[in-house]
Amino acid sequence: MSADPISIGLAIAGDRLAEGANPSVGFRFGDKGTHTSRTLMFDDLSTLLKVSESDAGRADYRRQILEENCLSKRTASTRKLSDQRLSELYTLDARVLLFRVMRQLWQSSEDGRPLLALLMALARDPLLRMTAPAIVRLNPGEELGRQALTDALNRGTGSRFNEAVLDKIVRNTASSWTQSGHLEGRSRKIRRTVAPTPAVVTFAVVLGYALGSRGALLFETLWSQILDAGKDELIFLAMDAKRFGYLEMRAAGGVVEVSLARLLTEEERRLIHGTD
Numbered sequence: 202m203s204a205d206p207i208s209i210g211l212a213i214a215g216d217r218l219a220e221g222a223n224p225s226v227g228f229r230f231g232d233k234g235t236h237t238s239r240t241l242m243f244d245d246l247s248t249l250l251k252v253s254e255s256d257a258g259r260a261d262y263r264r265q266i267l268e269e270n271c272l273s274k275r276t277a278s279t280r281k282l283s284d285q286r287l288s289e290l291y292t293l294d295a296r297v298l299l300f301r302v303m304r305q306l307w308q309s310s311e312d313g314r315p316l317l318a319l320l321m322a323l324a325r326d327p328l329l330r331m332t333a334p335a336i337v338r339l340n341p342g343e344e345l346g347r348q349a350l351t352d353a354l355n356r357g358t359g360s361r362f363n364e365a366v367l368d369k370i371v372r373n374t375a376s377s378w379t380q381s382g383h384l385e386g387r388s389r390k391i392r393r394t395v396a397p398t399p400a401v402v403t404f405a406v407v408l409g410y411a412l413g414s415r416g417a418l419l420f421e422t423l424w425s426q427i428l429d430a431g432k433d434e435l436i437f438l439a440m441d442a443k444r445f446g447y448l449e450m451r452a453a454g455g456v457v458e459v460s461l462a463r464l465l466t467e468e469e470r471r472l473i474h475g476t477d
Contacts, residue, residue: 223472226411227292227299227324232358234328235289236370241329241377242287243318245272249287255308262293290322298469299324302407305464309445310400319381320404320424330423331357332374336383337426339392345384347371383427397428399442402435403464406448410461411473417457 252271253262265271266284274280287293292300303321307314323330335349350371354362362370375390384390397405402425409422419425420435428435436452439459443450449460461470 225297226472227297227321228411229289229325229327231327232361234326235286235322236326236328236373236377237362237366238369238373239286239290240373241318241322241380242283242290243315243380245283245287246291246318247314248272249293250304250307255304256295259288259292259294259296262287290325291318292325298411298465298472299408302464303404306400306404306447310398312396313398313401315381316395316397316401316428317404319377319383319427320401320408322377323424323427324408327357328354328370329374329377332378333423333427336378336392341392341394343392345375345378345390345392347375350374383429394429397430397435397438399438399445400447401428402438403442403447405435406439406442406459407461407464410459416459417455419459420457 248271249262249265252269253265257265263284266274266287267277267280270280272280272283274283284293291303295301295304299321303317307317310317323333331353332350335345335353338349339345351367354367354370354374375384378384379386379390382393382395385393405422405424405428406419408424409419412422414422417432417436420432420439425432425435430438436457439448439450440452442448447464449463451458465473
């Protein structure tokens with residue numbers, strides 16, 4: 202399960218080089234993020250998507266949170282803040298490619314929902330993304346040390362956070378990796394192995410594809426590395442995804458070809474610089 206630290210670094214560097222990506226795709230870059238004040242908010246996201254129609258727009262999600270109080274928040278200010286933070290992490294906007302695809306896959310993969318949320322949040326929150334190498338490097342059963350997250354965040358942000366803020370980000374990111382299933386425990390965070398579904402692998406492929414990866418390289422990106430599965434296993438799961446109708450794929454003689462024409466609209470494929 203251990204990944205090459207150099208390849209992880211290159212994956213993240215590749216993300217940074219993609220800062221010119223069309224905002225309609227859905228990535229966020231830089232050194233700021235929602236994890237200064239919130240976690241993955243998986244329970245809130247699950248509740249919101251459960252009570253909302255699959256084709257809901259941004260205004261529909263906002264109404265559910267602010268007017269219907271579907272998240273059962275006590276005050277109007279808390280409801281407003283929840284709407285803001287959830288939109289930062291997930292956009293809650295069907296016009297954004299990544300959210301639309303995540304929402305579609307969410308419907309068909311209940312077991313994969315924590316990993317779908319994590320993948321989307323990694324695409325949207327640079328702070329959470331900075332902590333990925335520290336998590337991927339851990340072996341199953343190994344304890345996560347706070348210093349590993351601290352060092353990763355300091356490297357990624359140029360040590361611009363004071364100790365109090367940094368401590369909060371560390372706690373929030375550790376909580377998010379717990380919600381995704383990568384960690385377990387309260388005070389002591391122990392690494393565990395996650396089990397991706399074909400829908401989750403599909404979303405990881407979409408993320409890699411949107412940033413320029415093609416062919417077999419789609420199964421070596423940061424998004425794929427956090428799924429705790431080797432390249433061959435991920436390709437096998439992607440073949441299952443083909444049978445479910447998520448994508449088109451051929452793998453023979455060491456050559457892998459992936460098409461997302463089934464999942465993405467023609468306009469969305471133009472947004473991510475190319476055709477299949």
